């Protein structure tokens with residue numbers, strides 16, 4: 001038998017002590033007894049070190065599909081609007097620029113002429129990706145265009161900037177971004193939701209037509225609800241997450257945030273379908289040419305045009321109406337929504353104008369290694385710039401993996417249990433229908449905030465985050481307005497405020513179409529702005 005001796009590089013740090021230390025770490029403090037074993041293990045571990053080291057020294061691979069085409073799609077006039085300035089009254093902007101097809105050759109795309117902003121965790125090559133924090137310094141400037149960016153540009157969309165995001169996308173309230181608290185345009189001084197807060201504000205105040213948000217536990221749906229928009233967290237894997245910073249692989253989603261159901265359908269159609277790079281797609285995700293033409297499907301064919309939703313069954317999750325913090329007036333808003341949706345008439349679609357911090361292992365996907373290099377090691381200086389929300393999640397993650405490690409597998413199985421429990425009712429229904437939010441846009445914090453804010457912010461997402469784990473598509477839709485509850489008034493005149501109230505529609509796997517159809521019918525019957 002020939003023995004291949006392993007040539008170890010000079011400077012290799014692995015020693016027998018390394019082996020003894022790590023053996024102690026993996027076990028409950030084991031001492032290695034056999035010295036020959038220790039020597040042998042040290043030499044194979046040293047070889048492993050060299051082999052990983054040699055990979056680290058290589059130039060990273062960037063797939064051609066993600067490389068920017070600066071020639072056709074130049075990024076022009078990047079500016080960073082001042083906080084609370086005339087051009088940035090609600091702090092919705094992270095940065096502004098113009099990115100579109102230079103030659104204007106695209107005349108027929110789905111998004112021709114539409115202006116779009118992206119949450120500031122979506123990569124655009126050559127444009128800083130701020131992630132709502134100054135803990136990453138120097139700022140991350142990606143060298144790739146995310147799949148959604150490529151698709152928006154190819155569909156003729158005009159990307160006009162990046163929208164502020166809550167710090168590391170880790171807050172459902174809108175006061176944690178380093179670019180300033182993001183104010184609700186319908187009620188300044190109140191939250192616009194999070195973490196895709198800037199996206200919601202810029203669409204709501206008319207700065208752009210459409211936005212791409214990201215949602216790990218409600219971060220598309222909550223800001224849409226608070227700012228009067230339509231937003232969808234699509235089926236897991238439908239929209240490639242390639243080139244978007246991840247909180248955790250199994251609950252990352254990207255999706256549209258728009259003023260109308262029709263625009264939401266258009267944008268979803270433009271960005272959906274497997275990209276061959278992100279394994280979240282799984283085996284059932286449609287390829288690009290099989291993506292449903294959502295925008296053409298809003299009006300059901302072959303049904304009574306007077307009652308297009310006749311026969312459609314909508315289920316209601318009773319538990320969602322008995323959540324502890326629920327304002328009972330919101331439930332009332334919901335019930336006529338359910339009733340009326342069954343008797344709506346036909347017609348044309350409405351055009352209303354316009355982690356955890358580390359990286360997930362074990363997945364076939366494009367990894368943002370450059371972001372990792374800027375974030376780790378987590379120095380004290382970086383730690384001190386992180387938001388309490390991020391510090392809390394870092395502590396939870398490390399503590400959890402070390403002390404409660406089986407909790408992850410257990411939680412995954414329980415999520416599967418919820419998914420399976422939802423199947424029989426969803427089978428008999430067209431769509432399941434849930435109340436989205438427990439709270440109206442509450443007064444926002446100003447100045448410093450502390451860990452106690454985390455608890456207040458958590459309850460908001462209770463009806464949202466389960467569907468990040470089960471994978472179901474979930475759409476948030478405006479159904480009316482309400483004044484804030486008296487305990488949340490600043491002055492007596494707050495009784496006159498009209499704050500948006502939303503409901504959430506949850507559909508079968510891969511069935512975005514029916515959610516959009518139901519939302520479209522509702523939107524036509526209920527012009528909430530007039531009430």
Ligand SMILES: NC(=O)c1ccccc1
Pocket residue numbers: 169170171172194195214215216217218219220247461
């Ligand atoms: N990224 C999210 O979806 C999120 C939602 C709620 C709270 C924190 C984060």
